[in-house]
Amino acid sequence: MRNLLLACCFVLTGAAQAQQATDSVAPETATKGQLFSENAEILAALQSKADGRPVISENWMIAAANPLAVKAGAEILRKGGSAADAMVAVQSVLGLVEPQSSGLGGGAFLVWYDAASGALTTLDGRETAPLAATPTLFQDDDGEPLAFFDAVVGGRSVGTPGTPALMAEAHRRWGRSPWPSLLKSAIELAENGFAVTPRLAGMVAHDAERLSRFAATADYFLPNGTPVQAGELLQNQAYADTLRIFAEQGADGFYTGPVAADIIRTVATATGNPGVLSQMDMAIYQILERAPVCVTYRAHDVCGMGPPSSGALTVGQILGLLEGYDLAAMGPDDVDSWRLIGDASRLAFADRGRYMADSDFVPMPTKGLVDPAYLAQRAELLDRDTALTEIAPGTPEFDHALNWADDEAIELPSTSHISIVDGYGNVLSMTTTVENAFGSRLMTRGFILNNELTDFSFRSHRDGIPIANRIEPGKRPRSSMAPTIVMKDGAPVLAIGSPGGSRIIGYVATSIIAWLDWGMDVQQAVAIPHAINRFGTFDLEEETVAAGLQGPLEDMGFKVKIHGLNSGLHAISIGEFLAGGADPRREGIALGE
Secondary structure, rough: HHHHHHHHHOOOOOOOOOOHHHHHOOOOOOOOOOOOOOHHHHHHHHHHHHHOOOOEEEOOEEEEOOHHHHHHHHHHHOOOHHHHHHHHHHHHHHHHOOOOOOOOEEEEEEEEOEEEEEOOOEEEOOOOOOOOOOOOOOOOOOEEEEEHHHHOOOHOOOOEOOOHHHHHHHHHHHHHOOOOHHHHHHHHHHHHHOOOHHHHHHHHOOOOOOOOOOOHHHHHHHHHHHHOOOOOOOOOHHHHHHHHHHHHHHOOOOOOOHHHHHHHHHHHHHOOOOOOHHHHHHHHOEEEEEOEEEEOOOOOOEEOOOEEOOOOHHHHHHHHHHHOHHHHOOOOOOHHHHHHHHHHHHHHHHHHHHHHOOOOOOOHHHHHHOOOHHHHHHHHOOOOOOOOOOOOOOOOOOOOOOOEEOOOOOOOOOEEEEEEEEEOOOOOEEEEOOOOEEEEEEEEEOOOOOOOOHEOOOOOOEEEEEEEOOOOOOOOOOEEEOOOOEEEEEEEEEEEEEHOOOOHHHHHHHHHHHHHOOOOOHHHHHHOOOOEEEEOOEEOOOOOHHHHHHHHHHHHOOEEEEOOOOOOOOOEOOOEEEEEEHHHHHHOEEOOO
16 A cells, blocks of 8 residues: 555545535535646646656745746746745735635735744734624524525625735745835736636636626626636736735735725625625734744654644644654554544544634633643543544643633635745745635635635534634634644754645645655655544545545544545655655646756
8 A cells, every 4th residue: 555655646536525514615626637838847847746756956946836826936036036035926926826725815824934043933914803793793693603605705704814914024024036026927927818727717617606696706707607718818907906006015005095995895895795894904904923833743843823723733733642653663554553643633623623713812722732741641542443432622731711612613715835945045834815715706906805704613602601713803713724844953844734624734744744754755745645534534535545444444433435635735845955745636836946
């Protein structure tokens, strides 16, 4: 089985189906097809991915979800730009060519290693709930939670976007290139047009009914009532105009003035489902610097974004629970490796559902959740030969008294991940999102608006006990995004992250295990067939060797479901040389030189 795992052969069909009622909608539909490119460098990178080989370079490396976006970032790095500069170029192009996943109307988390100082910084660009939000925003007249898409489609679900402010703040801190130059590629592509990829075309066709509900969205994605087709040239002058304002005025040009006014108008006038976003919400939005969350695993420090992201905490808990088990000796062929990984994940997700939320609004046992003594005690539950029959949250150490009810948020981000190492040794890992595919389905000024507020729990209380991740004015919804930088002896050795809803956590954790424990290179690690367990049922990736685990796992007492699992991992390993890996399940590439 190990040889087959290393071969990592996939058929990119099907859609991810979640295991809980609260995770019942796939974040993105899997698609297949060839990308359209005549660029030799892009074609070589695509071939490297198809062959299962990492891209190798000496000076810099970038891995992201679309070749045009990667090319835009590479041009910045070649001219001496920093990883922060390249990220701005990449994100601005992704918002054009991959609008279902991220863009100016969404939010992001960024992890940064600064080569000059050796410091690790995390920036929170998550969307915020409007000041006018109430606890019943996602409940019907009887106080019951709305159906997911009844909440999503329209203005009700739109939070204050954070991505433009994060782009500007990263450039202010770490940029080396003139700000307007970073948006040039996206402006030219928007005006001249880009070839619609098979993925975008497939997702538009899949979501055509919802995209048709609002005129601006329908006019762009469904001209004359017909979904855009793969290979078709698509232009977006409105987006180019917005980027020009952004280039000239910076973040102020987005959060004030005509752009902000159009966002607020679009949200407030969404037919049948208006929202409550205001000019004040836009004007007061801020990027927050957070303390990184780090967990030691195999003499490495695995570091990422703390609350309101649950990503670093839950990835850290999974790895911490497994620290005492010799996964390297067991290897990926041993079903017991997957039993341990699966049940460690279930234990971590139980704590996630009970305790994790925006720590600016609710007290959280952040240190207690990743305390080695607590994890060692929880890991004793794994000392068995069969699946755990019951899973419950643990009791991490608190520095205060607290009682939370379990969360039931429906988190299904349509997301993208960017990993960059620049020529100065700086490392960036950033995960960026609009939440569900095409967000709220509202479009203004050439970009999609998020539906991030549906990452809050639709209920505010359970049996009279408050839910930590309930909606509150100004609060940031919990996320599973897990941009990660792995450190060894104070230096970065791996940058990694993925889209994929709450499965992001499992995708990132198992790829780190594949790289650290099983000796896979980054391309093998991001392509490893998925076996993910969050809530009790093992999700096994269809048409891969992972599906062969079904019988052995069922014999251990697990429920199993085989279906498509649509990650989008992008990773760079850092050592004597740089090695870049791009998930074969999506359209991204790695480039370097």
